[in-house]
Amino acid sequence: MADSLTANQSSAPKQARSKQTKEKIIQAAISLIQQRGYEKTTSNDIAAAAGVSVGSFYTYFQDKRQLLLVIFDRLADEISKNIFESIGPEHLFDSDVRANIRHSVASALDDKGIFLGIQRAIHEMVMKDAEFAERRKAIMQRSISKLRELIALAKKANLTWEVEPDAAAFIVHRVVFDLSQDYITGFCDFDKERAIDALSDMIHRYVFKSKA
Amino acid sequence: MADSLTANQSSAPKQARSKQTKEKIIQAAISLIQQRGYEKTTSNDIAAAAGVSVGSFYTYFQDKRQLLLVIFDRLADEISKNIFESIGPEHLFDSDVRANIRHSVASALDDKGIFLGIQRAIHEMVMKDAEFAERRKAIMQRSISKLRELIALAKKANLTWEVEPDAAAFIVHRVVFDLSQDYITGFCDFDKERAIDALSDMIHRYVFKSKA
Amino acid sequence: MADSLTANQSSAPKQARSKQTKEKIIQAAISLIQQRGYEKTTSNDIAAAAGVSVGSFYTYFQDKRQLLLVIFDRLADEISKNIFESIGPEHLFDSDVRANIRHSVASALDDKGIFLGIQRAIHEMVMKDAEFAERRKAIMQRSISKLRELIALAKKANLTWEVEPDAAAFIVHRVVFDLSQDYITGFCDFDKERAIDALSDMIHRYVFKSKA
Amino acid sequence: MADSLTANQSSAPKQARSKQTKEKIIQAAISLIQQRGYEKTTSNDIAAAAGVSVGSFYTYFQDKRQLLLVIFDRLADEISKNIFESIGPEHLFDSDVRANIRHSVASALDDKGIFLGIQRAIHEMVMKDAEFAERRKAIMQRSISKLRELIALAKKANLTWEVEPDAAAFIVHRVVFDLSQDYITGFCDFDKERAIDALSDMIHRYVFKSKA
DNA sequence: AATGAATGAGCCTTCATTCAT
DNA sequence: GATGAATGAAGGCTCATTCAT
Numbered sequence: 001m002a003d004s005l006t007a008n009q010s011s012a013p014k015q016a017r018s019k020q021t022k023e024k025i026i027q028a029a030i031s032l033i034q035q036r037g038y039e040k041t042t043s044n045d046i047a048a049a050a051g052v053s054v055g056s057f058y059t060y061f062q063d064k065r066q067l068l069l070v071i072f073d074r075l076a077d078e079i080s081k082n083i084f085e086s087i088g089p090e091h092l093f094d095s096d097v098r099a100n101i102r103h104s105v106a107s108a109l110d111d112k113g114i115f116l117g118i119q120r121a122i123h124e125m126v127m128k129d130a131e132f133a134e135r136r137k138a139i140m141q142r143s144i145s146k147l148r149e150l151i152a153l154a155k156k157a158n159l160t161w162e163v164e165p166d167a168a169a170f171i172v173h174r175v176v177f178d179l180s181q182d183y184i185t186g187f188c189d190f191d192k193e194r195a196i197d198a199l200s201d202m203i204h205r206y207v208f209k210s211k212a
Numbered sequence: 213m214a215d216s217l218t219a220n221q222s223s224a225p226k227q228a229r230s231k232q233t234k235e236k237i238i239q240a241a242i243s244l245i246q247q248r249g250y251e252k253t254t255s256n257d258i259a260a261a262a263g264v265s266v267g268s269f270y271t272y273f274q275d276k277r278q279l280l281l282v283i284f285d286r287l288a289d290e291i292s293k294n295i296f297e298s299i300g301p302e303h304l305f306d307s308d309v310r311a312n313i314r315h316s317v318a319s320a321l322d323d324k325g326i327f328l329g330i331q332r333a334i335h336e337m338v339m340k341d342a343e344f345a346e347r348r349k350a351i352m353q354r355s356i357s358k359l360r361e362l363i364a365l366a367k368k369a370n371l372t373w374e375v376e377p378d379a380a381a382f383i384v385h386r387v388v389f390d391l392s393q394d395y396i397t398g399f400c401d402f403d404k405e406r407a408i409d410a411l412s413d414m415i416h417r418y419v420f421k422s423k424a
Numbered sequence: 425m426a427d428s429l430t431a432n433q434s435s436a437p438k439q440a441r442s443k444q445t446k447e448k449i450i451q452a453a454i455s456l457i458q459q460r461g462y463e464k465t466t467s468n469d470i471a472a473a474a475g476v477s478v479g480s481f482y483t484y485f486q487d488k489r490q491l492l493l494v495i496f497d498r499l500a501d502e503i504s505k506n507i508f509e510s511i512g513p514e515h516l517f518d519s520d521v522r523a524n525i526r527h528s529v530a531s532a533l534d535d536k537g538i539f540l541g542i543q544r545a546i547h548e549m550v551m552k553d554a555e556f557a558e559r560r561k562a563i564m565q566r567s568i569s570k571l572r573e574l575i576a577l578a579k580k581a582n583l584t585w586e587v588e589p590d591a592a593a594f595i596v597h598r599v600v601f602d603l604s605q606d607y608i609t610g611f612c613d614f615d616k617e618r619a620i621d622a623l624s625d626m627i628h629r630y631v632f633k634s635k636a
Numbered sequence: 637m638a639d640s641l642t643a644n645q646s647s648a649p650k651q652a653r654s655k656q657t658k659e660k661i662i663q664a665a666i667s668l669i670q671q672r673g674y675e676k677t678t679s680n681d682i683a684a685a686a687g688v689s690v691g692s693f694y695t696y697f698q699d700k701r702q703l704l705l706v707i708f709d710r711l712a713d714e715i716s717k718n719i720f721e722s723i724g725p726e727h728l729f730d731s732d733v734r735a736n737i738r739h740s741v742a743s744a745l746d747d748k749g750i751f752l753g754i755q756r757a758i759h760e761m762v763m764k765d766a767e768f769a770e771r772r773k774a775i776m777q778r779s780i781s782k783l784r785e786l787i788a789l790a791k792k793a794n795l796t797w798e799v800e801p802d803a804a805a806f807i808v809h810r811v812v813f814d815l816s817q818d819y820i821t822g823f824c825d826f827d828k829e830r831a832i833d834a835l836s837d838m839i840h841r842y843v844f845k846s847k848a
Numbered sequence: 849a850a851t852g853a854a855t856g857a858g859c860c861t862t863c864a865t866t867c868a869t
Numbered sequence: 870g871a872t873g874a875a876t877g878a879a880g881g882c883t884c885a886t887t888c889a890t
Contacts, residue, residue: 054866
């Protein structure tokens with residue numbers, strides 16, 4: 001999928017070598033943005049780190065912003081995958097739904113450290129660039145849709161309180177996604193395990209009727 | 213209010229004229245940052261919009277960043293006040309706690325539109341500037357403390373599920389604060405009223421035992 | 425004499441208080457220029473250090489440059505005094521002329537450390553400001569005149585080699601003055617005592633016939 | 637010569653065009669600094685005079701200071717060469733040592749007019765910039781060493797008074813170098829030929845025993 | 849005389865982007 | 870396709886000096 005997005009670029013390189021060059025630039029950019037942040041990474045730096053000329057940089061990418069957009073796309077799926085990867089319809093009727101929720105929440109909050117710098121940069125861009133915001137919104141919608149289906153399913157099986165699947169999906173998604181962001185951006189230092197527990201409880205109690 | 217906050221500044225101007233100039237600059241800055249965002253607003257622009265010289269700008273503010281810090285401080289209390297202004301110990305034993313929660317959540321998500329652009333800018337800075345992050349953290353801590361006391365009180369009165377007040381306060385705070393940010397930054401377009409309802413339910417069910 | 429020079433200033437203050445203010449400014453300037461150098465000392469700094477307003481500064485001094493000019497004048501005599509204070513006509517026929525020369529040279533190279541920073545600043549200005557250069561030249565001429573008289577006297581008494589008093593006075597003066605500058609500006613780190621000895625020998629052998 | 641010195645620079649441009657641009661900048665800088673002095677010559681001026689953009693200026697030179705450092709290096713050898721070019725061990729035993737000294741002194745005081753302004757600027761920088769001072773000191777040390785050898789040689793041949801070669805070399809060097817500076821900076825207007833005569837006599841009588 | 853707020857020309861520097869080779 | 874020298878608009882900031890009070 002990352003590839004399909006990459007393929008949208010201006011002039012789809014027909015040569016393997018081109019692809020390699022483009023990839024080198026992307027990797028160099030990821031690495032530099034990771035370390036220094038987006039604003040402090042110059043196109044010249046990226047080109048140099050990739051071992052190509054600035055000219056080449058602009059052969060492959062319209063501009064710096066567009067490069068970040070490519071990187072964004074590449075990460076997007078990974079992010080949305082991670083958030084709810086471990087909770088599918090098949091788990092809804094498990095004996096311990098809460099454990100599944102917890103697992104899902106945990107994986108959403110974990111392991112993003114690798115791309116922390118990039119995410120921070122994207123977050124930055126989302127703040128001030130409509131197109132970035134747009135894309136993030138689209139990604140979000142997909143996640144929410146998945147969630148809505150799950151909740152609707154659970155509701156049908158009479159496992160839930162009276163909930164509006166639309167609103168519930170929205171809220172649950174936001175809540176998980178935002179807390180994930182909070183930790184990614186280093187905004188929070190509250191013990192993560194306890195936060196995961198609390199958030200899982202919150203979601204669980206919000207959606208699911210207590211067994212009792 | 214503007215005055216009391218202004219008065220907190222390091223070099224409190226002794227002359228009324230100074231105060232006016234400083235205020236003009238602050239207002240111009242707020243207005244411009246509001247429209248264009250922080251990065252796209254230059255010190256020269258601000259000075260021009262305020263009808264003063266660049267020199268004056270630098271008489272009153274070390275630099276652009278410091279000005280935003282001042283604006284941040286000015287907004288800080290307002291923000292933290294709004295979030296939980298309508299929920300105090302006295303409301304815990306009301307017949308309808310949920311209504312109180314809803315009211316509180318609603319006021320947190322509402323009425324910030326005036327400073328939407330500024331908050332966006334501050335958010336931007338929080339991302340990359342340690343001092344901004346620190347201040348926001350401090351403000352957050354105060355809010356969380358208030359929440360913790362409330363929850364602890366409710367727990368003592370046996371109104372709650374088994375909750376850890378620390379973690380619960382943290383999560384509830386984040387959840388409300390983040391959703392508020394989501395709306396401020398224009399990230400969400402889900403119907404606000406329904407979101408407020410859903411969030412209130414979530415918090416209510418998470419903390420309070422159902423009457424039944 | 426310093427006073428007479430000071431009195432040349434634009435509006436000779438008639439009030440004692442004025443004089444004091446002016447003096448405070450001069451002292452503050454000397455102290456600051458001493459520490460930071462001329463360029464890095466701003467008029468505002470000087471006014472602040474003197475405990476007066478910038479406005480007052482400009483009441484007493486046309487501009488920053490003019491203030492340095494005043495300071496220059498004030499130091500000028502001291503400098504030229506020191507250089508040849510200990511060699512007068514009365515010493516020419518001493519048994520040990522060389523000792524007198526040495527003493528004179530030594531006092532020229534010594535004890536200027538106090539105003540090192542100022543001298544450095546003046547030196548700077550002399551480099552790029554015609555008026556400073558002019559004044560220094562005038563001061564120099566006075567010193568050279570004194571020297572010429574001494575040498576002419578010695579020549580008449582048949583104590584010297586065949587010398588042209590004009591040229592000899594010029595060269596001797598330059599040689600002493602320049603080495604003094606070299607030490608003031610920290611340009612040299614050769615042992616001062618030995619340098620003084622060497623310079624004294626040089627001058628002595630140049631002008632005076634050996635006793636033998 | 638220009639080339640060999642240019643080649644010493646950190647990032648030796650690989651392209652002929654680069655070299656040309658760099659050279660254009662250097663020449664423009666020399667010309668402007670010559671006319672206006674260092675402080676009054678801005679990077680923009682230099683770029684404009686060189687017919688290149690400011691950007692190019694900063695491609696080739698870290699900053700204005702660094703450019704002057706490059707120019708300094710380029711002049712350094714020339715300066716130290718000129719001062720004592722015409723006095724070598726082979727001349728010590730000439731019938732007329734004084735004539736050799738005079739020739740040497742004369743060449744030290746002459747012919748620098750071309751770079752008068754630059755030297756003034758360098759002098760300026762030496763006053764306030766440690767790195768400039770250091771370089772000048774190093775150049776000086778080399779010259780002094782050469783002189784010391786000469787004097788030591790003459791002493792061994794019993795041609796001199798009782799002199800300490802170290803101190804004598806130091807003093808002689810300073811005396812010539814400083815007077816050269818005096819003329820370069822336009823500080824002196826005493827007839828140069830007579831000054832050269834006087835200085836030569838002084839050095840000659842200081843070091844060498846009279847034949848008689 | 850004193851004040852100090854206000855001025856604004858001018859400086860240095862960065863960096864995304866272009867284009868001749 | 871690749872190169873990298875060249876561009877130049879734009880930004881942040883300083884400080885000597887003025888002038889209304």
